[in-house]
Every structure is written in structure tokens, then in C-alpha cells.
Amino acid sequence: MNAAPADQIRLLDVQALDVRLQQLAHKRRSLPEHTEIESLTKDLTQLRDLLVAAQTEESDCGREQTKAEQDVDQVRQRAARDQQRLDSGAASPRDLENLQRELVSLAKRQGDLEEIVLEVMERRESVQERLAELNERVSAVQTKTDDATVRRDAAEGGIAAEEASVEKERELVAGTVPADLMKLYEKLRVQQGGVGAARLYQRKCEGCHIELNITEINEVRTAAKDEVLRCENCHRILVRTSESGL
Numbered sequence: 001m002n003a004a005p006a007d008q009i010r011l012l013d014v015q016a017l018d019v020r021l022q023q024l025a026h027k028r029r030s031l032p033e034h035t036e037i038e039s040l041t042k043d044l045t046q047l048r049d050l051l052v053a054a055q056t057e058e059s060d061c062g063r064e065q066t067k068a069e070q071d072v073d074q075v076r077q078r079a080a081r082d083q084q085r086l087d088s089g090a091a092s093p094r095d096l097e098n099l100q101r102e103l104v105s106l107a108k109r110q111g112d113l114e115e116i117v118l119e120v121m122e123r124r125e126s127v128q129e130r131l132a133e134l135n136e137r138v139s140a141v142q143t144k145t146d147d148a149t150v151r152r153d154a155a156e157g158g159i160a161a162e163e164a165s166v167e168k169e170r171e172l173v174a175g176t177v178p179a180d181l182m183k184l185y186e187k188l189r190v191q192q193g194g195v196g197a198a199r200l201y202q203r204k205c206e207g208c209h210i211e212l213n214i215t216e217i218n219e220v221r222t223a224a225k226d227e228v229l230r231c232e233n234c235h236r237i238l239v240r241t242s243e244s245g246l
Contacts, residue, residue, distance in 0.1 A: 001228040003181045008197075008228065008239045010177050011185055015197045017170040021163060022194050028159050033152035040145040047141060051134045058131055061124035068120055072113045079106040181228065181237075188236055197237040200229075202245040208234035221246050 003011075086099045174182055189196030198207030203217055210233045212220065220240065223229055229238040240246070 001180060001184065002224070002226045003178055003228050005225050005240070007177055007181060008237075009241065010173055011181060011197045011237065012199055012239050012241075013173050014170060014177060014182075014185070015189075015195065017166055017173065018189065018194065020166050021170070024159050024163050024166070028156060031152055031155050033148050033155065036148045037145060037152060040141055040148060044138065044141045044145060047134060047138045051131070051138060054127055054131045054134055058124060058127045061120055061127055065117065065120045065124060068113060068117045072110060072117060075106050075110045075113060079103055079110065082106065184228070185237060192234060192236055195236060197239055198231065198234070200238050200240050200244040202243065205231040205234060205236070205238055207231055207236040207238075210234075217246065220244075 082099050082103050086096060086103070089096070177185075185196040187196070192207070195207050198205050200206075200212075200220065204211045208231060210231075212232075216232055220229060220238075225240075229240070230236065231238045
């Protein structure tokens with residue numbers, strides 16, 4: 001393949017722009033905010049799981065407290081009725097004696113139930129304190145996540161703007177390179193990890209960074225100026241410049 005030396009030089013300009021696009025893509029993937037957001041999201045998920053568990057526990061405690069308070073109220077009502085019958089004296093001595101024994105039993109039962117109510121209330125208060133703490137932590141982590149997301153989006157926006165500018169410039173420069181040369185370059189760029197053309201600088205290929213031997217140098221020297229050369233080592237397009245050291 002043949003191409004004017006100036007066209008081959010412009011191919012290096014296209015390559016430089018492609019390298020810049022690769023760098024920008026890497027920069028986008030490597031933004032520190034990605035790792036930060038991932039870590040914060042994990043923390044947020046764990047905290048929300050703990051929050052749901054605490055909410056469930058608090059709800060269970062609430063039902064338990066309500067049930068215990070209802071039991072206490074039932075005992076109180078029963079004791080009040082018995083006391084009213086006892087005070088009225090409208091019962092046989094045996095019944096009055098039974099009422100007195102039942103009132104003692106109900107008093108003990110009421111005391112036991114009130115202890116249960118207090119224990120449940122204390123447990124519920126502890127859960128509520130943990131709920132308040134978890135809500136604060138969730139809110140704090142969410143704020144950090146939102147902040148990191150804003151910073152990430154801003155950084156990606158800046159990268160996208162630069163990418164658009166570089167892509168536009170690449171399109172303009174690539175449009176001045178012969179189609180067959182661009183086709184070969186694109187093919188090699190895919191095969192060679194993003195670098196399809198390299199400068200020959202001081203007898204060294206800047207694609208594979210291997211210095212040409214004397215036989216290869218002589219072949220390059222004798223080649224026509226418009227001949228499209230390939231590196232013997234990496235097979236990329238080898239572009240000669242005034243700094244090739246020939």
C-alpha cells in the first residue's frame with residue numbers, strides 16, 4: 001500500500017486522538033467516586049436491613065405491650081368487681097372469704113403483669129433509641145451517597161464534553177486520510193490493543209518499543225517515501241518522520 005508521507009503523518013494525529021479517547025474512557029471508569037459510591041451503597045444496604053429489623057422488633061414490642069396492658073386492665077376490672085361485691089356484703093361468709101382470696105391472687109397477678117409491661121416498655125424504649133440512631137446513620141450515609149453521586153456526575157459530564165470535542169477533531173482529521181489507509185489502521189488498532197500506527201523514532205518503533213536491527217533499518221531507508229511500512233515485530237503501521245534517525 002502507498003500513501004503520501006503527509007497522509008501517514010496525519011494518521012499519527014488520528015492515533016494520538018484515539019489514545020486520548022482511550023485515556024478519557026479509562027478516566028471515566030476509574031473515577032474515585034465509583035468506588036466511594038459502591039462502598040456507601042453497601043453500607044446503606046446494611047443499615048437499611050438493620051433498620052427494617054429494628055422497625056419489626058419495635059412493632060412486635062408495641063403489640064406485646066398492648067397485649068400486656070390489656071391483661072393488666074382485665075385483672076383490674078375483675079378485682080374492681082370483686083371488691084365491689086366484697087364491700088356490698090351481699091354474699092355468704094364463704095363467698096366473701098373466696099372473694100378475699102381471689103383479690104389477693106388478682107393483686108399478685110396484676111403485679112406480675114405490670115412487671116411484664118415495664119419490661120416490655122424498657123425493651124421497646126431501647127429499640128426506639130436504636131431506631132433513632134439507625135435513622136440518623138441512614139440519613140448521613142444517604143447524604144454522603146448523594147454528594148458523591150453529584151461529584152461523579154459532574155466529573156463524567158466534564159469527561160463527556162472533552163470526549164465530544166476529541167471525537168469531533170478525530171472525525172475531521174480522519175476525513176483527510178485516504179480511506180484504504182484508514183481501513184488498514186482501524187483493523188490493526190482493533191488487533192493491537194488500540195494502537196494501529198506508531199512513529200519510528202530514533203530507530204525504535206514507538207508501538208512495541210523495540211529498536212529496529214540494521215537489516216530492518218536498511219529496508220526502511222531504501223523504501224519509497226510513500227510506501228506504507230509495517231513494524232516487523234508488532235506489525236503496526238510504522239510512520240517515518242524527521243526524527244526517525246535514518
